[in-house]
Amino acid sequence: MAVDERDRTDDDDDLEFDFFDEPRTTEAPTQAEPAPKRPGGPPPVRPRSPGGNAPIMRLALLLLAAIGIAVGLVFGINSCRDDGAQEDYNQYFDSVGAVASQSTNVGRQLATLLSTPGVTLDDLESQLGGLAEQQAQVVARANDLTPPSSLLDEQGSLVESMQLRESGLRGLQQAASQIQAASDPEQAGASLGEQAARLIAGTVVYDDLFKARSEEVLKQEGVSGVAVPDSPFLADTGLITAASLSELVRRITQGGEEAGGLHGNQIAGVRVQPGGEELSPDEENTIVATEDMTIQVLVRNSGDFQEADVVVKLTLQQDPPIRKSQSIDLINSKQTKVVTFSNFTNLTFAALTTLKVSVEPVPGEENTSNNTAEYSVIFSL
Numbered sequence: 001m002a003v004d005e006r007d008r009t010d011d012d013d014d015l016e017f018d019f020f021d022e023p024r025t026t027e028a029p030t031q032a033e034p035a036p037k038r039p040g041g042p043p044p045v046r047p048r049s050p051g052g053n054a055p056i057m058r059l060a061l062l063l064l065a066a067i068g069i070a071v072g073l074v075f076g077i078n079s080c081r082d083d084g085a086q087e088d089y090n091q092y093f094d095s096v097g098a099v100a101s102q103s104t105n106v107g108r109q110l111a112t113l114l115s116t117p118g119v120t121l122d123d124l125e126s127q128l129g130g131l132a133e134q135q136a137q138v139v140a141r142a143n144d145l146t147p148p149s150s151l152l153d154e155q156g157s158l159v160e161s162m163q164l165r166e167s168g169l170r171g172l173q174q175a176a177s178q179i180q181a182a183s184d185p186e187q188a189g190a191s192l193g194e195q196a197a198r199l200i201a202g203t204v205v206y207d208d209l210f211k212a213r214s215e216e217v218l219k220q221e222g223v224s225g226v227a228v229p230d231s232p233f234l235a236d237t238g239l240i241t242a243a244s245l246s247e248l249v250r251r252i253t254q255g256g257e258e259a260g261g262l263h264g265n266q267i268a269g270v271r272v273q274p275g276g277e278e279l280s281p282d283e284e285n286t287i288v289a290t291e292d293m294t295i296q297v298l299v300r301n302s303g304d305f306q307e308a309d310v311v312v313k314l315t316l317q318q319d320p321p322i323r324k325s326q327s328i329d330l331i332n333s334k335q336t337k338v339v340t341f342s343n344f345t346n347l348t349f350a351a352l353t354t355l356k357v358s359v360e361p362v363p364g365e366e367n368t369s370n371n372t373a374e375y376s377v378i379f380s381l
Contacts, residue, residue, distance in 0.1 A: 189246025
């Protein structure tokens, strides 16, 4: 049945649109006329006008800039704090270094006193008193230091270490004042040794409770480039053992020629490190020269008394010759000490030369025939 165009409905158009594959050609809607809404379909998407996102973008950029400024301020503040903390630590440990150096100098003077030939009991007592006064000034200087808050405990250990050194020196002075010409050297040496133990304790406290713990604090705080100074008191702690101090008393009270006994030292041998090869005085010795090569001279006190400031010399008789010299602070009766020579440059290789070592005579030494030894050596690579 024919249907008049006027009787057709919109639903008929929709059916015709849905069932035919070829879409109808229609004019694209303009911005002024949005496309007709399909029944049941999603609402049409209206195109956004150019620049519609600009306010949002500007806001995002402003937020990013604000965040950047805030982060920069935080880092800047932290950097200033870090720089200030670093400066505080630097200033404190610089001041500690001055205190430690002053105390180390007192220790050097003590070593010189104990190893000086001809020292008397009066010299010993008076000079020990003077060293104790110097160390008391060190203690006062240490007390005046103001550490960073993280180092309060370590500051206390610093002061304690300096106080132990002062206490040891005053104890030595007191013990020395009780020594008489007729005193038993063993008993007097033991008394001196008890007091000297405080000097060693002071160094232990400094190394373990101040220096090591301060370094740990610096690590925990993230502080780098700051050095905690050392403070050695005696390079050779053998100077203040009971045995060595007994020999000191014997040397002071019985060391004169009128007391009898022998004075003297001898060359007990020569060896080359790192291999430990013993040189023979009766045959040629080939020495492999390395960068860390050292020549060790063994010196034995063959006398009956402690000897002080013993000079040991080494000469390589090549062209040009190499000469070296060192001193032994103290060497007790029947004791052997090792003197190490290093840094040998400009050696002559593949040529026989003579190595001569000697220990200089000490006061009262009569037999010097064993003070010198010579070895034929050839250096090779």
